[in-house]
Amino acid sequence: MSLQEEISKRRTFGIISHPDAGKTTLTEKLLLFGGAIQTAGAVKNNKIKKTATSDFMEIEKQRGISVATSVMAFNYRDRQINILDTPGHKDFAEDTYRTLTAVDSVILVIDCANGVEAQTERLMEVCRMRNTPVIVFINKMDREGQDAFDLLDELEEKLSIKVRPMSWPIGIGETFKGVYNLHRDTLNLFSGNKTEIEKEVIEIQDIDDSTLNDAIGDEDAAMLREEVELVNGVYGDFERETYLAGEVAPVYFGSALNNFGVQELLDSFVDISPTPQGRMSDQGFVEPENPKFSGFVFKIHANIDPKHRDRIAFLRIVSGEFKRNTFYKNIRLDKKVKFSNPTSFMASSKEIIENAYPGDVIGLYDTGVFKIGDTLTAGENFMYKGMPSFSPEIFKEVQNDDPMKSKQLEKGLRQLTDEGVAQLFTIQPGNRKIIGTVGELQFEVIQYRLKHEYNASCSFMHRSHHKACWMTSGDESKINEFIRRKASNIAYDKDGNTVFLADSPFLLQQAELDYPDITFHTTSDFKLG
Ligand code: G4P
16 A cells, blocks of 8 residues: 555544543444444543542552553554543643644534533643644533534634534434434434444435434424524534644534444544644655654653663654664754554553554654654654643752662653653753643552652642743843843753743743743643744
């Protein structure tokens, strides 16, 4: 098969949702419909429950599970579908943001009762930054929820994206009868059957067909006709280009738990979703069809066996063909490396692969060399433009509890932050280390892993910063002046970039007013150019 054919065959996407909206259930059902698993319940729920904060073994176990379910690939209608899992727990939001750099599109799951929730908004902001195409699945239609028109308004308002319903629900909760597919003119009747995959699809001529009345009754048919007319009037035609440009999100309604609307979603996904896309590098855009292999590491997962300390780096292939046992260049280290055991993540098994293509995610065993954001190429000197770092929200200073183990602590902190567990900043005087995270859970993970993997002990001292801001200005002297004035709130990130640790929203606003020539960024994405 040619490179072009391999590319055309692949679809790589992520499912995002607020916890409990049904991401795990939908993932499982997609695998079930794709024939990758035979029974429901096979995908472990990779949610880290709140109670896990004090149970380290539980965290470790969960981390183990999340390796297994990090990438799930399966074949459906001659396509290879790669689903990239995103952690649901909000403390791991940073992981999710990075995973979103490795997908070409996303499916957003919304609970029909709760609508758009806090985490959905943040995740969508990340998608909007990259114009990632989004399909929305409104889930749990078997339960009482909000009116469909209200939900669509809420989506547009809170997620700053236009929506286009592709199917329309008939009733909701107790009265839910099914959905009408607005494009295929089919009626999909709801049976509430959790175990069977097949469902009844009724072909109808058009919305005025009397078959509709026979299937759902006169009253519901009349209501449906009225609503469909309104939908078509309000939302206009669906144009695939606007979806691919990340401007319009097609919306489907269903119930993942009841296998309802899932096949329709999967079929539409296969029809409209983008093939693997290229990525921007510091030397320009790299197309997937470029025959020379290149890719980037977006996730590093430590092995659960502390004695080995080996890790799996997840590499997204951007261009060309990856081959086993071939030397590739790690651009950051300017070093050639080859991999004898690269693995694929087919949902049914994890196996060693000989080659892989754009859109694929492969697992590379690593002994601590890789860093999140690393670029591998066939020899060309360019770098993918890095992973975005988002400003942490919790900051703590590291106190070394065992001065005899300073080296180990240093190494442990470096490696753990290379893995992306948290961000590391250095502040003067005394090269003090500050760890920044989005959730409390990371501090426990860091403490635990430092002890078990590096034999180092530390405790944390709270620091009351609000945000870490990267700075840019057309006039470097302004930044230098700012650094002098705010010395006690200036730190350096791992790449040596200066950051301003603002103590409160007010002080950040004040800095912006006092220094209008400086732009304060709460994500490092500005480096992406
Ligand atoms: P998440 O990964 O987004 O966090 O959500 P998950 O799939 O775990 O689903 C959260 C809860 O919602 C689960 O119930 C799940 O069974 C339920 N659910 C998912 N889809 C539907 C649906 O279409 N209809 C209804 N009524 N419920 C749905 P749970 O009780 O929390 O967990 P479990 O004991 O069922 O695993």
